[in-house]
Amino acid sequence: MGVVMEFRQPGGAKPKGPLSDPLSFAISELDRQTMTMVEEALRDGRVRLAFQPVVIAADTRKIAFHEGLIRLLDPAGRVIPAREFMGAVETQELGRQIDCAALDLGLRTLARHTDIRLSVNMSARSIGYPRWMRILKRGLRQSPTIGERLILEITESSAIAVPETVTAFMDDLQREGIAFALDDFGAGYTAFRYFKEFFFDILKIDGQFIRNIHTDRDNQALTRALISSARQFEMFTVAEAVETVEEAQFLQTLGIDCMQGYLFGAPTLKPAFLPEDRKLA
Numbered sequence: 001m002g003v004v005m006e007f008r009q010p011g012g013a014k015p016k017g018p019l020s021d022p023l024s025f026a027i028s029e030l031d032r033q034t035m036t037m038v039e040e041a042l043r044d045g046r047v048r049l050a051f052q053p054v055v056i057a058a059d060t061r062k063i064a065f066h067e068g069l070i071r072l073l074d075p076a077g078r079v080i081p082a083r084e085f086m087g088a089v090e091t092q093e094l095g096r097q098i099d100c101a102a103l104d105l106g107l108r109t110l111a112r113h114t115d116i117r118l119s120v121n122m123s124a125r126s127i128g129y130p131r132w133m134r135i136l137k138r139g140l141r142q143s144p145t146i147g148e149r150l151i152l153e154i155t156e157s158s159a160i161a162v163p164e165t166v167t168a169f170m171d172d173l174q175r176e177g178i179a180f181a182l183d184d185f186g187a188g189y190t191a192f193r194y195f196k197e198f199f200f201d202i203l204k205i206d207g208q209f210i211r212n213i214h215t216d217r218d219n220q221a222l223t224r225a226l227i228s229s230a231r232q233f234e235m236f237t238v239a240e241a242v243e244t245v246e247e248a249q250f251l252q253t254l255g256i257d258c259m260q261g262y263l264f265g266a267p268t269l270k271p272a273f274l275p276e277d278r279k280l281a
Contacts, residue, residue: 034088046073050267065117099126107139119151124158148177207241214250
């Protein structure tokens with residue numbers, strides 16, 4: 001039998017601080033370091049969008065739109081993907097600032113390149129954030145076509161946390177021609193009843209259902225059901241994280257509208273639509 005030892009303060013009380021829960025302390029310390037890194041990157045303007053193509057399933061040579069994925073640069077210029085910092089900042093004020101930076105970069109891209117459509121990620125927590133809305137209104141004034149070429153992506157988990165707020169927000173902005181995508185659908189606690197309430201334009205099916213879909217019968221059944229539900233509510237479907245030819249071919253037989261993933265292009269800071277001089281910068 002193993003012996004469990006505890007450090008106790010005089011009088012038998014357990015100590016407070018790192019010794020009482022070293023794992024929690026390590027996690028909180030890492031989060032603090034991450035937040036400091038994000039604050040410095042925002043302050044110094046080391047924020048970029050990486051662009052990944054979303055292709056039309058019927059003809060994968062054609063791009064329907066690009067997704068603009070937020071990236072930070074460290075002081076040496078190395079790219080830091082969102083998964084390295086969003087978990088620590090998403091519920092904080094810094095999360096709202098990240099959403100503002102992503103929207104601003106996306107709108108500037110749409111203003112410069114009038115022949116593309118672009119999706120930008122946001123959290124439902126940014127709805128009602130004054131600075132975010134000011135950036136949007138300023139960006140829409142730059143060109144009459146920007147609204148109809150902008151897609152706002154909201155994750156399923158974020159949307160169902162405040163459904164009434166999201167519904168009203170979408171209703172207002174869809175009048176401006178802005179489209180909405182329900183991102184990572186199926187990654188959380190899927191609630192089909194929200195299909196009737198939200199009126200999303202695009203349904204992005206989470207990659208866990210796409211992986212090995214050509215051999216995985218469960219993924220086949222689930223994806224088939226999601227596509228059918230999306231059609232019922234007149235939603236455009238996008239399969240995320242498509243990585244193999246076999247997956248793509250099977251998705252085509254299911255009638256998916258669009259596909260996104262490394263098979264068609266990794267996220268890049270230097271997409272084909274950027275001028276050559278910008279790519280070399």
